[in-house]
Every structure is written in C-alpha cells, then in structure tokens.
Amino acid sequence: MDKSLIKILLVAIAINLVALCNGGITSPYVRGVDPSTDMPFNSDVFRPPKGYNAPQQVHITQGDHIGRSVIVSWVTPSEPGTNIIQYGKVHNKTEFEAHCNEVVTYKFYNYTSGFIHHCTIHNLQYNTRYFYQLGSGEVTRQFHFKTPPEVGPDAPYTFGVMGDLGQTYNSNETVEHYVSKGRGQAVLFAGDLSYADHYPFNDQRRWDTWGRFLERSTAYQSWIWAAGNHELDYIPEVLETTPFKPYTTRYHVPYEASGSTSPLWYSIKRASAYIIVLSSYSSFGKYTPQYNWLKQELPKANRSETPWLIVLLHSPWYNSYNYHYMEGETMRVMFEPWFVQNKVDIVFAGHVHGYERSERVSNIEYSIVNGKCTPVSNPSAPVYITIGDGGNIEGRANNFTEPQPDYSAYREASFGHAIFDIKNRTHAHFAWYRNLGKVADVGDSLWLHNRHWLPQ
Numbered sequence: 001m002d003k004s005l006i007k008i009l010l011v012a013i014a015i016n017l018v019a020l021c022n023g024g025i026t027s028p029y030v031r032g033v034d035p036s037t038d039m040p041f042n043s044d045v046f047r048p049p050k051g052y053n054a055p056q057q058v059h060i061t062q063g064d065h066i067g068r069s070v071i072v073s074w075v076t077p078s079e080p081g082t083n084i085i086q087y088g089k090v091h092n093k094t095e096f097e098a099h100c101n102e103v104v105t106y107k108f109y110n111y112t113s114g115f116i117h118h119c120t121i122h123n124l125q126y127n128t129r130y131f132y133q134l135g136s137g138e139v140t141r142q143f144h145f146k147t148p149p150e151v152g153p154d155a156p157y158t159f160g161v162m163g164d165l166g167q168t169y170n171s172n173e174t175v176e177h178y179v180s181k182g183r184g185q186a187v188l189f190a191g192d193l194s195y196a197d198h199y200p201f202n203d204q205r206r207w208d209t210w211g212r213f214l215e216r217s218t219a220y221q222s223w224i225w226a227a228g229n230h231e232l233d234y235i236p237e238v239l240e241t242t243p244f245k246p247y248t249t250r251y252h253v254p255y256e257a258s259g260s261t262s263p264l265w266y267s268i269k270r271a272s273a274y275i276i277v278l279s280s281y282s283s284f285g286k287y288t289p290q291y292n293w294l295k296q297e298l299p300k301a302n303r304s305e306t307p308w309l310i311v312l313l314h315s316p317w318y319n320s321y322n323y324h325y326m327e328g329e330t331m332r333v334m335f336e337p338w339f340v341q342n343k344v345d346i347v348f349a350g351h352v353h354g355y356e357r358s359e360r361v362s363n364i365e366y367s368i369v370n371g372k373c374t375p376v377s378n379p380s381a382p383v384y385i386t387i388g389d390g391g392n393i394e395g396r397a398n399n400f401t402e403p404q405p406d407y408s409a410y411r412e413a414s415f416g417h418a419i420f421d422i423k424n425r426t427h428a429h430f431a432w433y434r435n436l437g438k439v440a441d442v443g444d445s446l447w448l449h450n451r452h453w454l455p456q
C-alpha cells in the first residue's frame with residue numbers, strides 16, 4: 001500500500017474516533033449483584049403497626065399552592081376509626097385538631113381497600129416543626145414534619161429526587177440511603193410507585209405494602225407526586241377501565257389550588273421553587289385540558305418570587321438508553337418551545353431505569369422542510385435528568401444507544417437517588433448518588449446557575 005493511501009486511512013480512522021467520542025460520559029461502572037426481586041409480604045419493612053385498626057401507610061404532601069397546608073393521608077384496615085388529626089408544635093402536647101370527613105374505599109377486581117383517609121391541615125406557620133398524631137387510644141401513632149420556609153427568592157431548600165421505586169431489595173437500599181443521609185426536606189417523585197401491576201390482576205395488596213414500606217419517609221416529609229405508567233392500573237378484561245384509580249384514590253395532591261382540573265397535572269410553590277407536575281399518560285395535544293392549563297401556567301412562575309422553575313414528569317424527552325427510546329417525543333414536540341421560552345431550570349423524569357443528565361439543549365427549530373432535527377446547545381433550555389433508577393422489579397436499563405449523543409452529558413446504569421440543593425436565587429447544587437451496598441457514592445454532580453438570574 002502506498003504511503004499516501006496509508007495517510008488517508010489514518011486520517012479517516014482519526015475522524016471516525018472523534019465522531020464516536022464527541023458525546024458525554026458513559027460510566028463504565030457495573031454493579032455485580034443485582035437482585036431485582038420484590039421483598040416478600042412478610043418482610044419487616046411491610047409489617048403493619050401493632051394494635052387493632054392502627055393507622056398505617058401514612059404519607060403527607062403539600063396541601064395548597066404556597067406551602068402553608070399539608071395533606072395527611074393514612075389507611076385504617078378494619079373500620080374507618082377516627083378522622084381527627086391532633087397536632088401542635090410541642091412533642092406529646094396537642095394544641096390543635098383538624099376534623100375531616102373524607103374516608104374512602106375502593107374496589108379493584110377482587111380486592112377491597114382499607115379505609116383511606118385524607119385530611120388537610122391548614123394555616124400552618126412557615127419553617128416550623130409540627131408533631132401530629134393519628135388514631136385513638138392504644139393505637140395512637142405520632143409523627144412530625146417541618147413546613148417549608150416562606151416562599152421567597154433566596155429561601156434555601158433541599159429536595160430529594162427519586163423515581164420508579166417499586167419495592168425490591170434495591171428499592172429498600174435507595175430509600176435507606178436517602179433517609180439515612182437526612183438532607184432532603186421534601187421529595188420530588190418522578191412517577192411509578194408500587195409496581196403492583198407487575199402481579200396478576202394488579203394485586204392491590206402491593207399498593208398497601210408499598211405504603212407501609214415508604215412510611216419511614218412519607219410520614220415525615222412531603223413527597224411531591226407525579227404519575228407514571230405503572231399508576232394506570234388499566235385492565236379492561238376484568239372491567240377495570242378507570243385509569244389511575246388506585247393512585248388517585250390513595251395519593252392526593254393540591255391540584256385545584258393551581259387551577260388544574262386533574263390531580264395528574266398541577267403546580268406548587270415551595271420555598272424558592274416553582275414546581276410543575278405533568279402527566280405523560282394523559283392527553284396533551286392542542287386544546288386538551290393539560291395543554292391549556294400548562295400554556296397559561298408556565299408564565300405564572302414569577303422568577304422574582306420563585307427563581308427555580310422545576311418540571312416533574314415521567315417519560316423523559318432526552319433519553320439515550322435503548323429503553324423507552326423516543327417515548328417522550330410527542331410531549332417534547334408539544335411543550336419544549338414553551339420550556340425554552342420560559343427558561344425552565346431543570347426537568348426530572350423517570351421511566352428509564354438508569355441515570356442520565358443532558359447538556360442544556362433544545363430541538364425546537366425543525367419544520368418539515370428545513371431538516372434541523374438535531375438538538376443544539378441552548379442556554380435557555382433546561383437540564384434534563386432521567387432518574388428512573390429507584391430499583392424496581394423490572395431491573396436496570398443497561399443498554400445504551402451508541403455512540404453517546406452530544407446532548408447526553410452523563411449516563412450510568414445504576415440504581416440510586418439524587419439531592420437537589422437550592423442555595424439562593426442564583427445557585428443550586430445537584431448530586432446523583434449510586435447505590436453501592438451499604439453506602440451511596442456520588443456518581444455525578446454539578447452546580448446549576450439559575451436561568452433567570454444567572455443565565456450565562
């Protein structure tokens with residue numbers, strides 16, 4: 001072979017190598033043991049509390065638009081029992097009572113739920129610890145929570161972030177790491193809760209075990225819920241045709257406070273954050289309720305009051321795994337221009353059982369004739385985080401598209417959780433922790449500059 005041909009070949013190989021290596025980081029970390037099986041019904045984390053009809057599956061979430069109310073939900077297994085919440089600022093001393101009437105049950109195929117209570121405590125003071133007790137007599141149970149600071153541009157706040165949790169040994173590890181770290185003040189949950197639908201006829205007892213499993217966190221801090229596909233619980237063969245029935249019956253959110261007509265999409269303000277929750281599995285085409293709501297909702301985020309604009313949804317828009325590839329594409333096409341116009345800071349999604357962080361990119365220029373269909377760097381675009389790595393029964397996503405696309409900054413097929421730590425109006429720190437046996441190891445982290453206050 002003559003020398004010039006060898007030279008051409010070498011140059012061609014070098015160009016190809018550059019082309020293959022121009023994406024971000026694909027972490028080579030692979031965990032050895034990976035038992036993605038659900039914990040059995042008799043696991044200690046599922047054990048009901050002692051005593052007849054003791055309140056169980058206790059969970060709280062923000063109950064209004066500004067963080068001065070809390071919705072407390074719980075289940076009594078045998079009879080309705082008391083609806084009263086006793087609460088106050090001093091441990092073991094009851095100052096106030098909230099009286100509520102809402103107790104519901106539901107049937108699903110051959111299952112009948114326990115008595116599901118929802119009770120909103122109103123007019124709480126900001127930044128204050130409250131103790132509350134449920135039940136009566138020997139089966140009284142006590143918990144506590146802290147309200148967020150008053151809504152304001154420099155109110156620091158630390159969110160945990162999780163998705164696709166399920167109830168496996170891996171899920172337990174994720175929750176244990178999050179709780180033991182003790183840093184998160186509320187959780188942003190990106191959908192797919194119990195995975196009860198993994199079982200024949202969507203065995204609803206797995207919703208109950210999940211509620212008891214998570215109580216160690218959900219009874220003490222607000223979890224901000226988004227719905228995933230595993231919340232659909234849709235089985236027409238046995239006439240279960242109301243999508244999201246178990247989820248919306250068990251988990252209430254303050255959707256009416258943001259003018260929404262559905263619990264599947266809503267917004268809240270919490271400290272310095274404006275959080276918008278969307279539903280990947282509800283209509284979002286033009287003129288649909290979700291579309292109309294979001295169109296008028298996004299401009300309501302006053303960045304002088306709540307600088308951090310966060311979106312929580314289930315099916316990711318930027319995903320370079322070979323799992324659920326392009327499933328978020330239709331929603332991206334509909335809403336991405338609005339996200340860029342309104343300078344959303346960060347979008348958390350689940351669905352894909354791994355972790356991925358995008359660069360700030362957009363893909364909104366395309367028309368049927370111009371061919372501009374590649375994501376481009378855009379400082380007004382959010383960072384997209386896929387965090388469907390809670391550890392559910394379906395196992396890890398461990399197969400990537402290759403080469404790694406330019407928009408993908410970091411991806412790793414591990415289970416874990418994240419902490420999103422807002423410091424002030426300009427800076428927030430994000431860190432993703434992979435499960436590593438008894439410890440959680442930082443896999444990826446970065447400082448985020450607020451898109452409104454520090455857009456460079």
Ligand SMILES: [Fe+2]
Nearest residue numbers: 192228229351
């Ligand atoms: Fe999902």
